[in-house]
Amino acid sequence: MDQIKNTGGTALVPFLVFVIIFLGAGIVLNDFYALPSPVAVVCGIIAAFILLKGSINAKVDALIRGCGDPQIITMCVIYLLAGAFAVVSQAIGGVDATVNLGLTYIPVQYLALGVFILASFLSTATGTSVGAIVALGPIAVGLAEQSGSPMPVMLGALLGGAMFGDNLSFISDTTIAATQTQDCNMKDKFRVNILIAGPAAFLTIALLLFAGLQAGDAQGTLPSPQDINLLKIAPYLLVLFLAVYGVNVFVVLILGILAAGAIGLTGGELDILLFSKKIYEGFTSMTEIFLLSMLTGGLAEMVRQAGGIQFLLDKANKLINGYKSSQLGIGLLVSGVNSAIANNTVSIVVTGPVAKEISQTYYIRKEKTAALLDIFACILQGLLPYGAQILIMLNFTKGSVSFLDVLPYAWYLYLLLFFTLLAIYTPLADRLLRKKEVDVPLQQAVAN
Secondary structure, three states: OOOOOOOHHHHHHHHHHHHHHHHHHHHHHOOOOOOOHHHHHHHHHHHHHHHOOOOHHHHHHHHHHHHOOHHHHHHHHHHHHHHHHHHHHHHOOHHHHHHHHHHHOOOHHHHHHHHHHHHHHHHHHHOOHHHHHHHHHHHHHHHHHHHOOOHHHHHHHHHHHHHHHHHHOOOOHHHHHHHHHHOOOHHHHHHHHHHHHHHHHHHHHHHHHHHHHHHOOOOOOOOOOOOOOHHHHHHHHHHHHHHHHOOOHHHHHHHHHHHHHHHHHHHOOOOHHHHHHHHHHHHHHOHHHHHHHHHHHHHHHHHHHOOHHHHHHHHHHHHOOOHHHHHHHHHHHHHHHHHHHOOHHHHHHHHHHHHHHHHHHOOOOHHHHHHHHHHHHHHHHHHOOOOHHHHHHHHOOOOOOOHHHHHHHOHHHHHHHHHHHHHHHOHHHHHHHOOOOOOOOHHHHHHO
16 A cells, blocks of 8 residues: 655654644734634645655645544544534523522622632533533623622633533543543543542632631622523433443433433423434534644544654654653643643644554553643643633623733632643552552553
8 A cells, every 4th residue: 555755853844833823823913723724634634745755645645544533534424523512502591590509608708719619510500611611701790790709710610610620521522632542431530530620629629718707797798599490400310320320421322312302392492303404503503613633633643654653653662761751741732732832632642653552652541641631631720821711701891800810710620730740750659549449550550
């Protein structure tokens, strides 16, 4: 079979073209989401056809093979189902019901704590940090103004809760990308992830609780919430329960869509035609990430055949000297890419194949690698001043709060980084994460 010629490091140039165009457009336009990412990937693919050595047929074959890789297609189908579930659940009032339920039971002095918990649940249930911030941002800003609560603390709690769920959700695009690129089960990745993110979340709750106690009896009152309907929250709870229980993700999402649709049909929010339209609307909402994943898979296969991935691995291996440093290396790799393109999902898709090779070389469990990819991308994305989460959140304040005002109160992200480093550098973490049957002898890995 015709093959692309191995050119080592120069094979990475098409990837650099993709990153530079995506980054450059964001800087020039002052909006890192103005240029659709699939267009930037296509520019990288065009560069690959021009720069890589080999016949056109060989390049086309590599591109199609990468786009049609079973893991890539699986990832794309999951994206479509996740989008449909999110849109249908929102259409029946699931987001509003969740917010109103929380506001009913939150004392004024613990508003920041309530916002963190609400954002955590909402982002976990819907699989999107941006969606949680869009839903809760105006409410959080308004409540802070009405109650006299410190706005930066409120926004720091909102940011932390949104990133908590984005990192842990079974239907988050980052989770899907991380597990599919590492070929591991979502429930296994979740178990590793929650052992790291859980303590960080509990400590954040404790800090926010202490802040509420210090505030005493805050002045101001909350608006009276309306339309509290527990049934509308049920699809989220069903998906979370089934996913944690270990049911196949396709089955989980289809059941979630059907449950949300049934509630909408019964309550009158949907009819059959509108239900079908909302499903399709969910599909189309995932068009960008669908195309991005598919085209990036094609570009990655072209670069791999030309020796670019192996070149990266050879360079990484010179800097990595063992099991622990390889895990930190994976984190720094995905963080570096994310800082360049301000998109945690894209960063995971791009660095996933290299991370997989590193994890196999240094005997890192694949579910831990998936968790590290997701966590480091999540931390960096939450702290980027030009990331979508920060930009959208600050926009709700109309300039009254700056990024530097919020930065000291992003407690959850700092604690998440601390516990992640603890999971990398302490033997206790690996003992807690170990199952009865492991892929490789853990003692051998730790010894290295």
